[in-house]
Amino acid sequence: MKLDRRILPTTDSIQNFVNKKRLYEDEINFEELRSYRLKRVKQELEKQNIEACLLFDPVNIRYALDTTNMSVFNMHNLTRYCFIPVDGPTILYEFFNCEKFSNHLHLIDEIRPAITWDYFCHGNQADAQLKKWTQEIKDITDTHCKNNKRLAIDVINGPAVEELNKIGLSIVDAKSVIEQARVIKSTDELKCMTAAIEVGEMGISKMREDLKAGMTENELWSILHKTNIDHGGEWIECRLLTSGERTNPWMQESSNKIIQPGEIVAFDTDMVGPYGYCADISRTFVEGNNFDVEQKKLYQMAVEHITYNVELIKTGMSFREFTEKSWKLSKDYYQNRYSCMIHGIGLCDEWPFIKYPTDGGQRDGCFEKNMTIAVETYIGKVGGKEGVKLEQMYRVGDNNLELMSHHPLEKI
Structure with a gap:
């Protein structure tokens, strides 16, 4: 049976509701806020001689890209992440059928459906999903990490690290990158x-x-x-x-x-x-x-x-x-x-x-x-x-x- 799944086509579409403004909403330049934070992440990557990071922690994703989706849920499920190279496109890997909810964020160059190997989502198919995910990461790092194979990741499980090591990637902790980026506030x-x-x-x-x-x-x-x-x-x-x-x-x-x-x-x-x-x-x-x-x-x-x-x-x-x-x-x-x-x-x-x-x-x-x-x-x-x-x-x-x-x- 084919499902007709309807989701909002874009956050920019005309909608019949009125928002109550949050405190200081009209005083905050959100484009500058987002640009500053993403720039800080890329500067810290470069400083630590790392060509890209892969972020799963919802708080880190928010800092880098200002996009949120089920933050608490995604703190304990590997179902949403982003790829940020020093040079190259920023890619958000979004939860199932939610790809269009971040279209308004101009610093995100591409939004793809997340490939997850989480056991909760796939049970005994998790290993096969992990192979698919690893190939995806190989493709983007081969394209955008040409000088070295150091990839910073904040949250990940053991089997994924093993698979990434097999394709020649050296995994380093992204925590130091993001924590140092976040130190100085705009x-x-x-x-x-x-x-x-x-x-x-x-x-x-x-x-x-x-x-x-x-x-x-x-x-x-x-x-x-x-x-x-x-x-x-x-x-x-x-x-x-x-x-x-x-x-x-x-x-x-x-x-x-x-x-x-x-x-x-x-x-x-x-x-x-x-x-x-x-x-x-x-x-x-x-x-x-x-x-x-x-x-x-x-x-x-x-x-x-x-x-x-x-x-x-x-x-x-x-x-x-x-x-x-x-x-x-x-x-x-x-x-x-x-x-x-x-x-x-x-x-x-x-x-x-x-x-x-x-x-x-x-x-x-x-x-x-x-x-x-x-x-x-x-x-x-x-x-x-x-x-x-x-x-x-x-x-x-x-x-x-x-x-x-x-x-x-x-x-x-």
Whole structure:
């Protein structure tokens, strides 16, 4: 039986609906945004002596080409990808019957149906599909990768790597390429980030307003999700909202625990908002807004930690120097420390990831103008009752850090 499958012929066709504009939509030059990001990817490929990359991670595809389709689904299925050579056409391999949804994106030179060898899609035919996919990659790399056979790939499975090695390709990690490309933000990216932050802070304000004893952690957490979706946002990376004794140690996920009077409630937004940019803000409230003595102590330590580190950072300072001079967390709290003091932020958490002095990690690099970073802390005594999580977002300016997140800290 022949199916008559109807899909939209093009996103440019005349359609009978009205869109509500997202924040700052009229102020963002999307063509410049897209051109800047793709140029950054190609420059980094060239810098690392790689002739092309093959991207499967939906966040990386969005950065390079600003095209999305079932992003969360495609985080765990190899069903959509793109090929980006330093010299040559950019090719999007699109999910089944979705080829026309990205026709309006002029930096995509060609859209082809994706060949997938994912077991979910093909079962015992996956090996045969892998052979077809490998031949496709051989054809495009033979044409556009003539000087060397180094192909950068971000996400792939073992059988595919084996097949690509058999045809003479050397596979390198595209993560370093894309992470370095994403470090320095353009003016339009900063506008996108401002929109995401403002939406996140609408949600934070609503959460603070609605917080009351008797509601569950999940009920409070749902407010941020709804606010994000209402304003054109996309998803939330984690489930980090806890109350009372579940705030210590940190990293427990939101649950159906009922919030009690006077308990600390702490959360980390990790919110992928409008335009795909992340609002990564942590706040700690107290139900009823009356901090007890111990809660005040924890909160004041957290504020001091962030303030000290922010004032320490100057444009051009090395990560090594920052780590050596950073605020010292006392031993009673050190075992419960957060995984990092600072990380980059953009479409999601990004490089660099600056750890505490005892935890190692990369120390090379420095704070450069128009990097965007999150400065954060968790303060909770080992064996203590509760803990405090705070996090602020900053742009690296001409000389120091400029605050991007503006929801006020608690007055205690």
